[in-house]
Amino acid sequence: MPSLDLHTDVVTLTRALVDVESVSGNERTLADAVEAALSGLPHLQTGRFGNTVVARTSLSRAERVVVAGHLDTVPEAGNLPSRLVDDRIYGLGACDMKGGVAVALRLAATITEPVRDVTYVFYDCEEIEAEKNGLGRLARTRPEELTADFAVLMEPSSAQVEGGCQGTLRAEIVLPGKRAHSARAWMGANAIHAAAPVLTRLAEYKPRQVPVDGLVYREGLNAVGITGGVAGNVIPDECRVTVNYRFAPDRSEAEAFAHVQETFAGYVVELRDSAPAAAPGLDRPSAAAFVEALGVQPHPKFGWTDVARFAELGVPAVNYGPGESALAHTRDEYVEVAELHSCEDRMGAWLRG
Numbered sequence: 001m002p003s004l005d006l007h008t009d010v011v012t013l014t015r016a017l018v019d020v021e022s023v024s025g026n027e028r029t030l031a032d033a034v035e036a037a038l039s040g041l042p043h044l045q046t047g048r049f050g051n052t053v054v055a056r057t058s059l060s061r062a063e064r065v066v067v068a069g070h071l072d073t074v075p076e077a078g079n080l081p082s083r084l085v086d087d088r089i090y091g092l093g094a095c096d097m098k099g100g101v102a103v104a105l106r107l108a109a110t111i112t113e114p115v116r117d118v119t120y121v122f123y124d125c126e127e128i129e130a131e132k133n134g135l136g137r138l139a140r141t142r143p144e145e146l147t148a149d150f151a152v153l154m155e156p157s158s159a160q161v162e163g164g165c166q167g168t169l170r171a172e173i174v175l176p177g178k179r180a181h182s183a184r185a186w187m188g189a190n191a192i193h194a195a196a197p198v199l200t201r202l203a204e205y206k207p208r209q210v211p212v213d214g215l216v217y218r219e220g221l222n223a224v225g226i227t228g229g230v231a232g233n234v235i236p237d238e239c240r241v242t243v244n245y246r247f248a249p250d251r252s253e254a255e256a257f258a259h260v261q262e263t264f265a266g267y268v269v270e271l272r273d274s275a276p277a278a279a280p281g282l283d284r285p286s287a288a289a290f291v292e293a294l295g296v297q298p299h300p301k302f303g304w305t306d307v308a309r310f311a312e313l314g315v316p317a318v319n320y321g322p323g324e325s326a327l328a329h330t331r332d333e334y335v336e337v338a339e340l341h342s343c344e345d346r347m348g349a350w351l352r353g
Helices: 010-018 028-037 094-110 135-142 182-187 193-203 253-263 283-292 307-312 335-351
Strands: 046-050 050-056 064-070 083-085 087-089 117-123 150-153 168-175 208-211 216-219 221-229 239-249 266-277 317-319 334-336
Touching: 010 087, 028 046, 028 050, 028 094, 028 208, 028 221, 028 317, 046 135, 050 135, 050 307, 064 283, 087 094, 087 335, 094 216, 094 335, 117 135, 117 334, 135 221, 135 307, 150 283, 150 307, 168 193, 168 253, 193 221, 193 239, 208 283, 239 253, 253 266, 283 317, 334 335
Parallel strands: 064 117, 064 150, 150 317
Antiparallel strands: 046 050, 050 117, 083 087, 087 334, 168 239, 168 266, 208 216, 221 239
């Protein structure tokens, strides 16, 4: 098992984390190392739930916050081990999100008496199907571990606060036709041709821009796939257009699906999957104090993250971490050394008061 020195500098720790391969489903080695490092800290109570590690202070503070990050990465793309080049750390997961995990581990190790009680959560299986997500599993089976006034998810955000997140749903518009030989096309009804008005409706769709807690979320409804066809000499009798709706936090999943059904009134619309949006909760005192302490202008989060899991538990949450999200999952992903230091310094000041 590799050994992690949580008292080294954040750059060295980030590289050490990157160099422990932890593709989703293979987090045990890294989880073991994180657990061992945290268990040696007398000011923390550390527990293990599968490959999720939880460490918490118990100082009877008036407020408790959660600082969370996932240990897993997408599959390797020839980008191990880590490299330090021009004040950037390159390597698998450097951006998403071992840089953020390094910051959180440094805070856990070095701030022994924070002004707020802190629960640190390092979880598995974020990059794959939702039912395997370690944070989701913890929320279902041990929700008391996540009880808090506020949460920070160390997702890459270029060291800027991104409040809440969009919801997302995927649905299929089902277009029926009538099968026939392509030499006698007049005897059938081409289901693929029937997709034209659906695509026109999507092209003409005007997405909302919705203010929530002072942040403006821009929605989107787009075709992301189309399937149909039987053979090269057959008029197809079914076509399906897959759409993805990214919706603002003022709508529930049910309301979002109702909007998609309304947009495609007259068609059969089948829901395939969905995940809720999360309001940023920046009007809550704990969230407002975080933004004020960091001295940065909050922005809306475009995309879905695990802050939605906290929102379902009634805990306001923001995304805040080193690294640019556009670099996540790329072969040449990297994290800026300056952002690692900035996040550690700012969050340290917030926890120290």
